[in-house]
Structures are given as C-alpha cells and as structure tokens.
C-alpha cells in the first residue's frame with residue numbers, strides 16, 4: 025500500500041473544519057493553547073496508521089507532533105503548522121497477573137491504570153495527579169506514588185514498542201535497542217520515536233495505605249520546615265512527604281477549619297502517605313513525624329493516619345489543577361534541607 029493510501033484512511037480534522045478548535049484545545053489539561061496551531065489533527069488507530077503517517081511526513085517534509093494525555097505543562101504537542109498526531113486510540117491495558125506485567129498504551133491515564141490494577145491486587149507508581157497520559161509521564165521519567173520504594177516510574181518499564189522516523193517498528197528494552205530504552209528515562213518531548221505500547225513491571229498492592237495531613241499558618245513555615253527536614257531523615261522509604269504553600273485562592277477553598285473565621289489565609293500544608301501492609305507497620309513508619317513542629321504551633325486542619333485506597337490518592341491532587349489556569353512548573357532534586365530551599 026502506498027503512503028498516500030495509508031494516510032487517507034486516518035481521520036483528520038483540518039484548520040477551517042468546525043471541529044478544529046475543539047480538536048486542538050480540548051485534550052490540553054488546562055484547555056489553553058499557548059500560541060501557533062497545527063494544520064490538522066490526525067487520529068491514527070493502529071501502528072500501521074502511524075507508519076503510514078511517518079512515512080508520508082518523511083516524504084513531504086511535514087512536521088509531526090505527538091499527544092498522548094495532553095498534560096504537558098507547556099502544551100508540547102501543539103506546534104505551529106505541521107500535523108498533531110493524537111494517540112488517544114492507543115488506550116489498551118492488558119494485565120498479566122502471573123507475570124506481574126501490563127501492556128499499556130500511551131493514552132491511558134495514570135488514574136485509569138491505578139484503578140485497573142487495584143482490581144487485581146496490583147499497583148504501579150502512577151503519578152500523584154491521575155490525569156496525565158502514561159506516554160508523556162513515563163518518557164519524562166515519572167515521579168509517581170511511593171517513589172521512595174518504587175523509584176521513578178521509568179525504572180519499571182520492561183520494554184516499549186516504538187515507531188521510528190524511518191517507519192520501522194522496533195522493540196526497545198535492556199537487551200534490544202538499549203540506547204532507545206535509555207532515552208525513555210527522561211528525554212520527554214525529545215524522545216526520537218512514537219511509543220505505541222509500554223510493557224510495565226507491576227508491584228503487589230500495599231495492603232494498608234495511610235495518610236496524615238496538617239495545615240499551619242504560613243507565618244510558622246520555618247518551624248514546619250525544620251520539623252519536616254528532621255523527620256524525613258528518620259522516615260523509612262515507605263513514607264512520602266509533600267509540603268505545599270498555598271494562598272487564599274487555593275482551588276480547594278481557603279483554610280476555614282470548622283468555619284473558624286480566625287483561620288489563616290496563607291498556609292503551609294504537610295501531607296504524609298505510608299505504603300505498608302499492616303496498620304502496625306504504618307504506625308511505626310509515621311513515628312518520626314509524631315513530635316510535630318513544636319508546642320504552641322497550631323495545626324488548623326489535621327487528619328491522622330486515615331486509611332486510603334490506592335486508586336483514590338490522586339483525587340485531592342487533581343482538584344488543585346482546575347481548567348482555564350496557567351501554571352508555572354519546575355522540578356529539581358536537592359540534597360539540602362527544606363528550610364534552606366524555601367524563600
């Protein structure tokens with residue numbers, strides 16, 4: 025089959041079509057288009073469709089951009105001119121409970137994967153937010169749930185199927201095309217191919233997941249940072265801690281513990297999650313946090329080691345990213361104490 029016949033069967037929505045604006049904008053996590061837009065959006069249904077699109081683009085010089093879940097902070101999928109290839113049809117999840125692996129399409133959302141795995145007592149380090157596509161999340165390295173024990177998520181990729189710019193479809197793993205496999209550990213939008221499927225190593229589902237949280241007045245941030253820095257040195261890898269600074273416009277509403285009108289408008293929140301198998305293990309795991317930031321420092325909202333389901337952990341995080349907002353995001357690793365890093 026010639027490339028033109030192959031590409032003709034792939035549905036396209038072109039500039040000028042009624043559905044064009046929606047096709048470009050709606051899959052973006054904040055529904056905001058940063059600048060120039062592509063000539064068309066294409067919806068391949070199979071690897072053969074992708075091979076045809078890539079081969080035709082190679083012949084014509086047309087630029088291709090990719091979209092799996094549309095959760096790039098900068099809308100990396102939306103480029104000026106060229107063709108936006110929307111991989112939404114690649115949403116397969118096939119779980120092998122005996123081998124403890126799953127074959128997962130790049131358009132599957134982290135939350136969907138978590139839910140499918142919980143049903144068979146398995147888990148994977150999906151992102152803290154449930155909505156990013158596995159495609160961009162894994163290629164960017166993937167900082168997921170329980171990363172202290174499960175490491176960045178890209179380390180749980182066993183192999184990938186990749187359509188190359190040559191039109192060839194290859195497998196990348198530790199033993200096949202290892203350079204391509206290595207690039208999957210963080211190259212993100214720079215990855216030189218289209219991943220159509222990831223084979224993932226799965227984990228047993230932790231039996232007892234618990235969450236504690238505290239909300240303090242932002243004025244106490246130094247004492248809170250000292251407490252958290254001290255505690256994390258003693259916490260086991262099964263506990264992950266996040267610290268969030270929030271103002272009065274926080275999407276889940278201002279801190280108004282019990283309707284208390286004295287509640288501070290600017291707060292520092294601390295969330296700790298433990299991934300263990302028994303309640304006793306969870307209690308022991310949290311012990312280093314028990315001393316708190318000091319007497320006289322009031323926590324305006326507090327939950328104490330409440331049990332949570334693995335596939336519900338993302339619910340609160342998702343609520344903090346409403347549509348229609350712009351976000352500035354950055355990530356860095358530091359060996360320094362939290363107090364040194366806060367402004």
Ligand SMILES: Cc1cc2nc3c(=O)[nH]c(=O)nc-3n(C[C@H](O)[C@H](O)[C@H](O)COP(=O)(O)OP(=O)(O)OC[C@H]3O[C@@H](n4cnc5c(N)ncnc54)[C@H](O)[C@@H]3O)c2cc1C
Pocket residue numbers: 053089090091092093094095096097099100101102111130151152153155156157158159160161162163164165166167168212213214215217218219220345
């Ligand atoms: C609200 C929000 C919360 C987030 N939370 C987390 C988190 O908890 N942990 C974390 O690690 N990250 C997190 N991220 C970052 C997120 O994982 C990355 O932005 C990731 O790129 C999103 O993947 P996507 O497939 O949805 O993105 P897309 O916008 O669809 O893709 C981004 C780019 O990745 C490349 N790409 C995507 N799929 C493929 C593919 N199949 N083959 C080849 N290249 C591809 C393309 O260049 C594409 O343009 C978050 C982002 C947002 C917006």
